[in-house]
Amino acid sequence: MSAIYILIIISFLVALGFLIAFLWSIKSGQYDDDYSPSVRMLMEDQIKTTKGSKKP
Amino acid sequence: MSNKVESLTECSHCHQPFKGKTYSDNLGHEFCCFGCKVVFELVEGESESLLIPDLDSATYAYLDSPDIKAKLLIFQNGNTEKINIHLPQIHCSSCIFLLENLFEVHQGVLQVTVHFSRKRAEILYDAEKIPLSQLAALLKHIGYPPNFEEQRDENEKANKKSQSKLLFQLGVAGFFFGNTMLLALPEYLQSTILYDRGLLYFFRYLMLAFSFPVLIYSAREYFTNSIASLKAGVLSIDLPISIGIIALFAQSSYEVLSGIGPGYFDSLCGLVFFLLVGKWYQQKTYENFSFDKDYKSFLPLAATLLINKDESIIAIENLKKGDFIIVRKGELIPCDGFLISDESLIDYSYITGESQAVSKEKKEQIYAGGKIESSSAIIEVSSRSTQSYLSSLWSKDIFKKEKKKSKTFTDKISQYFTPAIFVLAITGAVAWYFIDPQKSISVFISVLIVACPCALALAEPFTSGSFMRWFGRFGFYLKDAQVLQKLSQINDVIFDKTGTLTEQSTVKLKWTGKAIEDEDLNKIYHAAQQTQHPLARSLQSYIQDQNQKEIKIHAFQESPGQGIYFEVGDDQFKLGKASFMGEEKVFNGTAVFVSKNDYVLGYFSFYHQMRKELPEVIADLETKFKLNVLSGDTDQERAQLESIFGKNTALHFEQEPADKLEFIENHQKSGDSCLMIGDGLNDAGALKQSDVGISLCEENVNYFPACDALLKAESFKNLPSFLNLSLKSKKIVHRAFALSLAYNILGLTFALGGFLSPLVSALLMPISSISVILFTTFSAQYLSLKELSRKAKIS
Numbered sequence: 001m002s003a004i005y006i007l008i009i010i011s012f013l014v015a016l017g018f019l020i021a022f023l024w025s026i027k028s029g030q031y032d033d034d035y036s037p038s039v040r041m042l043m044e045d046q047i048k049t050t051k052g053s054k055k056p
Numbered sequence: 057m058s059n060k061v062e063s064l065t066e067c068s069h070c071h072q073p074f075k076g077k078t079y080s081d082n083l084g085h086e087f088c089c090f091g092c093k094v095v096f097e098l099v100e101g102e103s104e105s106l107l108i109p110d111l112d113s114a115t116y117a118y119l120d121s122p123d124i125k126a127k128l129l130i131f132q133n134g135n136t137e138k139i140n141i142h143l144p145q146i147h148c149s150s151c152i153f154l155l156e157n158l159f160e161v162h163q164g165v166l167q168v169t170v171h172f173s174r175k176r177a178e179i180l181y182d183a184e185k186i187p188l189s190q191l192a193a194l195l196k197h198i199g200y201p202p203n204f205e206e207q208r209d210e211n212e213k214a215n216k217k218s219q220s221k222l223l224f225q226l227g228v229a230g231f232f233f234g235n236t237m238l239l240a241l242p243e244y245l246q247s248t249i250l251y252d253r254g255l256l257y258f259f260r261y262l263m264l265a266f267s268f269p270v271l272i273y274s275a276r277e278y279f280t281n282s283i284a285s286l287k288a289g290v291l292s293i294d295l296p297i298s299i300g301i302i303a304l305f306a307q308s309s310y311e312v313l314s315g316i317g318p319g320y321f322d323s324l325c326g327l328v329f330f331l332l333v334g335k336w337y338q339q340k341t342y343e344n345f346s347f348d349k350d351y352k353s354f355l356p357l358a359a360t361l362l363i364n365k366d367e368s369i370i371a372i373e374n375l376k377k378g379d380f381i382i383v384r385k386g387e388l389i390p391c392d393g394f395l396i397s398d399e400s401l402i403d404y405s406y407i408t409g410e411s412q413a414v415s416k417e418k419k420e421q422i423y424a425g426g427k428i429e430s431s432s433a434i435i436e437v438s439s440r441s442t443q444s445y446l447s448s449l450w451s452k453d454i455f456k457k458e459k460k461k462s463k464t465f466t467d468k469i470s471q472y473f474t475p476a477i478f479v480l481a482i483t484g485a486v487a488w489y490f491i492d493p494q495k496s497i498s499v500f501i502s503v504l505i506v507a508c509p510c511a512l513a514l515a516e517p518f519t520s521g522s523f524m525r526w527f528g529r530f531g532f533y534l535k536d537a538q539v540l541q542k543l544s545q546i547n548d549v550i551f552d553k554t555g556t557l558t559e560q561s562t563v564k565l566k567w568t569g570k571a572i573e574d575e576d577l578n579k580i581y582h583a584a585q586q587t588q589h590p591l592a593r594s595l596q597s598y599i600q601d602q603n604q605k606e607i608k609i610h611a612f613q614e615s616p617g618q619g620i621y622f623e624v625g626d627d628q629f630k631l632g633k634a635s636f637m638g639e640e641k642v643f644n645g646t647a648v649f650v651s652k653n654d655y656v657l658g659y660f661s662f663y664h665q666m667r668k669e670l671p672e673v674i675a676d677l678e679t680k681f682k683l684n685v686l687s688g689d690t691d692q693e694r695a696q697l698e699s700i701f702g703k704n705t706a707l708h709f710e711q712e713p714a715d716k717l718e719f720i721e722n723h724q725k726s727g728d729s730c731l732m733i734g735d736g737l738n739d740a741g742a743l744k745q746s747d748v749g750i751s752l753c754e755e756n757v758n759y760f761p762a763c764d765a766l767l768k769a770e771s772f773k774n775l776p777s778f779l780n781l782s783l784k785s786k787k788i789v790h791r792a793f794a795l796s797l798a799y800n801i802l803g804l805t806f807a808l809g810g811f812l813s814p815l816v817s818a819l820l821m822p823i824s825s826i827s828v829i830l831f832t833t834f835s836a837q838y839l840s841l842k843e844l845s846r847k848a849k850i851s
Contacts, residue, residue, distance in 0.1 A: 016231075023228075036170050043153055
């Protein structure tokens with residue numbers, strides 16, 4: 001039964017990690033703009049122009 | 057441009073309907089923006105549009121002056137500079153795509169990050185390869201003319217800070233609420249599960265520890281607010297909430313520390329969590345509109361100073377009386393002054409809402425805020441921009457004080473609520489003292505716990521939050537929840553005329569006089585083509601519908617400010633002011649007279665097209681509100697307005713901005729609640745003075761005066777529905793109050809009976825909160841959809 005004391009403390013610490021991650025994400029502005037990132041991830045890394053300039 | 061027939065077109069790429077300027081390619085595709093065009097071409101193969109020609113950045117030259125730059129840049133290190141620019145045209149995903157890939161278009165651009173909802177872009181660039189003026193020209197070329205006037209807003213920052221703080225508090229409360237609930241669960245099942253005593257105490261002390269961050273951090277504002285309101289002598293809703301929270305905490309700590317029971321920690325954390333959710337829900341803001349602006353955001357940053365034919369850039373704060381400045385086509389006049397160059401056309405639409413440009417002659421007084429439509433003008437500054445007519449509209453005392461906050465329904469109720477609870481708690485305690493003295497104190501505490509008006513405090517935020525969201529979806533943006541409440545108290549509706557009752561873009565013409573032959577009309581059309589005068593352009597688009605035949609015009613002569621003279625064959629024509637024909641002025645308004653061989657045939661009069669949904673809207677509003685019209689114009693359109701408004705509406709013409717403000721002030725003194733609907737900056741004072749000031753705007757949502765709410769022109773037809781719904785929102789709040797009071801009474805019977813257990817509290821509290829939340833949001837949705845989508849179907 002005593003194992004549960006340790007387990008509860010561990011699980012609390014794990015959960016606390018997620019809380020900190022959440023607060024961090026607020027602070028870094030992840031909830032400021034909820035539209036652009038959804039589009040940004042669909043962008044190609046390179047776009048072609050007729051100049052044919054290839055970027056390294 | 058403004059006279060072009062505007063219809064909705066669908067973008068070939070993003071399929072959004074759009075109005076106005078289009079970008080088309082050779083294959084007949086039409087796009088809503090440059091971004092869509094580029095993306096479309098890229099999908100098809102390769103994009104030619106990305107080859108940008110050399111751009112003329114002269115109009116933005118002022119941006120390269122160090123003074124101006126220092127104000128705009130957020131970061132500068134050597135040649136690397138960073139700026140955060142407002143790009144009002146950002147509207148679709150292709151816009152993000154194009155802007156964030158701007159470094160492919162120009163090497164000087166290093167990185168772009170778009171903030172979509174705020175319509176801003178943060179651009180990091182190499183100033184040696186692309187100076188700021190070039191960058192601005194590039195952005196303009198690709199269809200995102202930057203708006204530098206509205207720079208960093210201090211309010212915005214403060215707002216953002218408080219919003220993220222609320223999210224922090226919400227996160228902490230939610231986290232500990234969840235954990236405490238799990239730890240409290242075994243207590244409720246105690247009789248069925250074999251329970252280890254040591255574990256029991258471990259859980260209880262953990263809950264006690266978990267409640268500290270919630271009490272100290274998340275619920276902090278409730279304590280500070282109730283202390284502040286007590287100092288001000290008001291009993292706000294925060295007070296019974298704080299008392300409830302403290303009672304919960306005190307009782308629970310006592311129970312845990314003395315080993316009697318588990319306490320109410322789960323109720324405590326849940327309570328704070330739900331309250332914060334309500335706060336957060338109400339805090340819906342429209343980031344891309346800033347509702348509070350002053351005149352500075354309407355004026356340019358810099359002007360071109362002229363000293364002995366040398367041009368130099370000067371920040372407008374440094375302009376002095378007697379300076380000469382050049383204002384080029386499309387630029388805004390930064391301060392009041394006198395026109396030194398010849399006749400100029402000035403568009404005062406930002407100020408008056410009137411889109412028809414007016415022509416000003418040499419030596420005439422001109423005002424700040426106008427836009428030069430003709431070729432560049434030279435102006436002698438007569439007063440500094442801080443003392444201009446435009447800024448004087450802002451300097452009135454009314455702009456210095458905040459609008460007084462009206463008491464919310466919650467505030468009113470809580471005045472009675474708090475004393476009532478104390479009376480109940482004390483009578484309960486006294487009564488129990490005679491029955492069972494030991495239970496007396498616990499009954500006192502449980503009354504305070506159970507009466508905590510959590511559900512009561514949620515009713516209003518959730519109702520107004522949901523209505524604000526629904527209004528926003530139908531093109532009506534409220535500044536905050538207070539506005540909704542004030543809307544429901546309106547009994548007086550005041551309209552500005554130009555641009556509000558009338559369409560902003562279209563001007564109608566009417567021919568009065570002898571029947572005019574098609575052939576002559578055709579001649580007028582071709583003659584009008586040769587002049588840049590805006591009336592001529594309106595005239596052209598009016599005649600265009602008739603017929604067109606190639607005609608040779610000769611001996612064309614333009615007398616600035618007067619009219620034009622031309623000959624076709626042997627006939628001599630004159631077009632212009634009555635005085636130009638040698639006629640008495642017989643028409644009270646804007647008109648173009650036509651004479652043929654020195655004989656006046658008649659005149660074209662120009663009038664504004666009333667919004668087509670206007671009669672419907674007025675008929676609806678007439679029955680419920682007192683209506684008034686305040687117009688800055690002459691009473692030329694009186695008859696037309698009277699036919700729509702009927703006899704009961706007071707029509708006031710030739711109203712100066714100050715008159716409008718005074719008019720509203722007088723009405724308020726007689727006890728009326730005024731709703732003012734206007735659009736130009738000349739309404740700014742009136743909008744601010746009124747209880748609710750709504751600014752009406754067409755597509756260009758950048759230029760609107762400070763106001764409480766923003767109504768899109770296409771939603772004007774829904775105005776009666778919005779007012780109606782605001783009344784209904786009040787009813788919903790009342791019903792939600794009744795519901796939560798019922799829960800309170802139920803809880804109080806438990807408390808007074810001495811049966812309040814942690815289990816009852818833990819069940820009652822979330823059930824009441826959640827049912828109030830569901831009731832308010834669903835009724836708001838049901839009513840809004842019923843009212844607004846019904847209208848949408850009809851039209």
